[in-house]
Amino acid sequence: MEFSRRRLIIGTVGVAAAGCTTSTPDVSGSSAATTEVAETATEPAVVEPTTTTEPARLLVDAPPYSGSFPFALGVASGDPAADSVVLWTRLISSHEQATPLTEGDLEVAVDVSFDDGFEDLVTSSIHVAPREFGHSVHAIAESLPSDTWFYYRFRIGEHTSPVGRTRTTPEPGSLGTAALRFGFSSCQNWESGEYGAHRHLAGEDLDLFVWLGDYIYEYGPGNAGDLPSVGQRQHNSSEVFTLDEYRGRYALYKSDPALQDHHGAHPWIVTWDDHEVDNNHAGTATEDGQAGEPFAARRAAAYQAWWEHMPVRVPPPQPQSDFVIYRSVEWGDLVALHMLDGRQFRSPQPTDGEAVSLPGLGNIGVRQLSDDARNPENSMLGQVQREWLESTVDASTAIWNALGNQVYMHGLNAFVGEVASINTDSWDGYFGERQELLESIGGPDRNLIVLSGDFHSSTAAEVRSDPFDLSGPIMATEFMAPAISSTFPEQLRAFAPLVLGLNPQIRNFSPDNGYMTCEVTEATWTTRLHTLNDVTDAATAVSVAMEFTVMAGQAGVATIN
Numbered sequence: 001m002e003f004s005r006r007r008l009i010i011g012t013v014g015v016a017a018a019g020c021t022t023s024t025p026d027v028s029g030s031s032a033a034t035t036e037v038a039e040t041a042t043e044p045a046v047v048e049p050t051t052t053t054e055p056a057r058l059l060v061d062a063p064p065y066s067g068s069f070p071f072a073l074g075v076a077s078g079d080p081a082a083d084s085v086v087l088w089t090r091l092i093s094s095h096e097q098a099t100p101l102t103e104g105d106l107e108v109a110v111d112v113s114f115d116d117g118f119e120d121l122v123t124s125s126i127h128v129a130p131r132e133f134g135h136s137v138h139a140i141a142e143s144l145p146s147d148t149w150f151y152y153r154f155r156i157g158e159h160t161s162p163v164g165r166t167r168t169t170p171e172p173g174s175l176g177t178a179a180l181r182f183g184f185s186s187c188q189n190w191e192s193g194e195y196g197a198h199r200h201l202a203g204e205d206l207d208l209f210v211w212l213g214d215y216i217y218e219y220g221p222g223n224a225g226d227l228p229s230v231g232q233r234q235h236n237s238s239e240v241f242t243l244d245e246y247r248g249r250y251a252l253y254k255s256d257p258a259l260q261d262h263h264g265a266h267p268w269i270v271t272w273d274d275h276e277v278d279n280n281h282a283g284t285a286t287e288d289g290q291a292g293e294p295f296a297a298r299r300a301a302a303y304q305a306w307w308e309h310m311p312v313r314v315p316p317p318q319p320q321s322d323f324v325i326y327r328s329v330e331w332g333d334l335v336a337l338h339m340l341d342g343r344q345f346r347s348p349q350p351t352d353g354e355a356v357s358l359p360g361l362g363n364i365g366v367r368q369l370s371d372d373a374r375n376p377e378n379s380m381l382g383q384v385q386r387e388w389l390e391s392t393v394d395a396s397t398a399i400w401n402a403l404g405n406q407v408y409m410h411g412l413n414a415f416v417g418e419v420a421s422i423n424t425d426s427w428d429g430y431f432g433e434r435q436e437l438l439e440s441i442g443g444p445d446r447n448l449i450v451l452s453g454d455f456h457s458s459t460a461a462e463v464r465s466d467p468f469d470l471s472g473p474i475m476a477t478e479f480m481a482p483a484i485s486s487t488f489p490e491q492l493r494a495f496a497p498l499v500l501g502l503n504p505q506i507r508n509f510s511p512d513n514g515y516m517t518c519e520v521t522e523a524t525w526t527t528r529l530h531t532l533n534d535v536t537d538a539a540t541a542v543s544v545a546m547e548f549t550v551m552a553g554q555a556g557v558a559t560i561n
């Protein structure tokens with residue numbers, strides 16, 4: 001189906017010309033949607049002004065619906081551009097509801113306004129919530145003024161959704177009217193803790209939020225794999241494999257009020273990591289290297305459920321096709337954020353290096369650095385994505401280029417020895433590709449910032465082409481955000497000081513939960529580490545533990561406070 005089946009627009013007067021293209025590269029095939037809106041926006045439903053007084057903007061009637069309140073998962077927005085933004089909801093009456101509300105498609109009204117009372121309307125239109133996609137809605141609000149905040153809501157029958165707040169980006173060529181402020185994090189295992197981090201993020205003064213993966217965990221109750229279950233909450237089913245099971249898992253996570261509030265507070269830009277499908281999978285193979293139909297079907301179900309629940313500007317996945325979610329979002333000419341997919345196109349993790357056991361932990365994916373890891377053909381991104389990234393960064397006119405990336409790139413040598421010991425799931429397992437990539441898109445004066453997550457701990461670090469050769473130039477600066485709730489294994493905390501002593505490229509390490517925020521200007525990139533007092537307490541306090549500064553034109557962490 002097409003991405004956005006908008007069939008009616010009323011009251012679009014007073015906004016920019018319809019049919020503007022977005023400032024993000026079109027990896028979504030969404031030009032059809034753009035064309036459609038351009039056509040519908042000229043329909044006679046728009047009131048013709050007869051005086052210089054602007055005519056009233058009209059609310060469309062809510063489509064008929066007689067069921068119970070269908071906005072149990074809240075609302076969200078995402079992938080902002082200078083003239084448009086994606087507005088999301090999914091119509092179900094409870095996160096425990098297993099069957100769809102109806103056997104057919106539903107329709108909802110979508111209102112966008114300058115004010116939260118919806119008196120100064122921008123648009124009001126009807127969108128389809130297809131049964132095929134779990135009655136999810138991905139409405140693109142278009143022809144919006146740039147660098148502006150809006151409010152949005154959905155209506156059906158007598159029901160109105162919570163009100164969300166979102167915004168557009170500055171125009172291409174502009175640096176915006178103020179510093180860009182955004183947050184980022186990853187990893188929110190339901191069983192490992194509460195979402196106090198989201199509660200605080202919803203109240204932060206941020207333009208947007210970047211999610212770097214592990215939105216859900218696929219495990220069954222009390223079976224968190226290598227992750228301790230320290231919280232009170234339990235998963236709602238055994239390990240998930242089917243579309244309905246993945247849907248149920250997303251619905252459970254999205255039932256959390258703090259997460260809903262955070263989605264409603266500002267637009268999100270999301271990518272995935274491994275747990276949206278299966279722990280440490282690579283491409284079409286499981287963690288254990290098993291490829292073939294059972295896993296292919298599982299991955300397809302996981303991809304569809306992810307699309308149904310995320311406010312993303314990409315079309316839904318098609319059977320037997322790659323699902324391209326890598327894309328760029330530009331904040332004027334200040335920051336170009338390139339969201340990467342480090343899972344779908346991965347080569348299997350290298351296994352030719354000798355496995356290294358850690359005392360008390362056994363083999364947790366640490367191996368000696370090997371020939372396969374050093375082979376640049378062993379790819380985390382896949383050739384097509386890598387070429388896209390290199391050409392996109394090369395063509396970028398932004399002052400800062402940032403990678404929205406899953407796993408750490410700064411390198412981590414786990415043991416002293418002749419041969420480095422590495423986590424093969426990280427960029428260290430794709431050592432050769434990283435080297436070539438950084439030499440292509442990084443450099444001491446290239447203003448490349450790497451954002452990462454996954455490791456349930458946080459770092460501020462300097463990235464070199466060979467991270468274990470400190471004589472090389474710094475090619476990028478990396479900030480790895482702490483996890484929202486997933487915890488750092490208690491046994492590993494004892495190793496942290498030793499490991500850090502062997503890895504001077506890592507300028508700071510913290511095993512605490514929380515998030516990071518960034519404040520970006522032409523001259524400086526400032527990242528703040530926010531840590532929680534108690535991840536098991538939904539009302540936990542949070543504090544700024546550290547602040548790091550990067551100066552434009554000079555890769556590396558310039559100051560730490």
Ligand SMILES: [Fe+2]
Pocket residue numbers: 186187188214275454455456486
């Ligand atoms: Fe994780």
